[in-house]
Amino acid sequence: MGTFLQTVGNLLPYHLLSYGALLGTELFQSFINTKICYQALPMKEFINLQKRLFPIYFGTQIGLTVLTAATHPPYSLISLVRDPWSIAPLAVVGITGCLNWIIYGPRTTTASLVRRALQGGFYEYCVSLLDLIGDTESENNNPDSDGSKTHRANRTFAHNHAMVIHLNAIAMIATVVYGFSLSATLVAGM
Structure with a gap:
């Protein structure tokens, strides 16, 4: 019982639990939750779920x-x-999580909404959303008769979504690298 009480007062069990939760959350969200939701939900519901889920995920990661x-x-x-x-x-995990939480996650969500709106014919709504994310390289008063707005929305979404995916992959790799560093520290006897 004395050893257990000493352990409760030590940082190591809390550290292992927080590290395990970090790695587990990253792996579950990236490889299980997103894939199942994408396959099981219609696109509109999937987008609505993701726009609520990912800010929580990135905040939890940080x-x-x-x-x-x-x-x-x-x-x-x-x-x-x-x-x-x-x-x-x-530091890499923290920085990539912040970039996704503050910049690329919201941009990806906005760009996905723009794409869906363009597919549904909500031109004015799309233009205002594109203005919000700072993508104003063409005039906003012409209808999308040639598909340029749709192309621009697809390109904006693809860029931001790729950034989220790559930053998340970098964070997962850094988390695993940290696990090896932690193991080396434990093996060396701290």
Whole structure:
């Protein structure tokens, strides 16, 4: 019982739990949840779900990264600062998560709504959404008779969606790299 109580007062179990939750959340959202939702839901419902789910996912990713950093054994952030093999991958996860949460996630959501609206003929709505994301390279008062607005909306969506995917993949790789760093620290006996 004494060993258990000592463990409760140590940062290591909290660190392992936060790291495990971080990696598990990334893998589940990226490879299971998104795929199942894409296959099971009509596109309109899928887009509505994703626009609500991804901000929560990216916020959780950032929060778990901060929690993992704050519980780094044996002395929290002091230990982390002294370990470049640990701080670098956690910084990458945090930065990529912030970019997705603040910039590319919202842009992807807006661009997907623009694409859907153009397919449904809501031209004015699409133009205002394109203005919101800063894509104003052509005049906004001409109807999309030649398909240029649709092409632009598809290109904008593809660019932002690719950024989200690549940043998320980089974050997952950095999370796994951090796991190896953590394992090396544990094997060395801290």
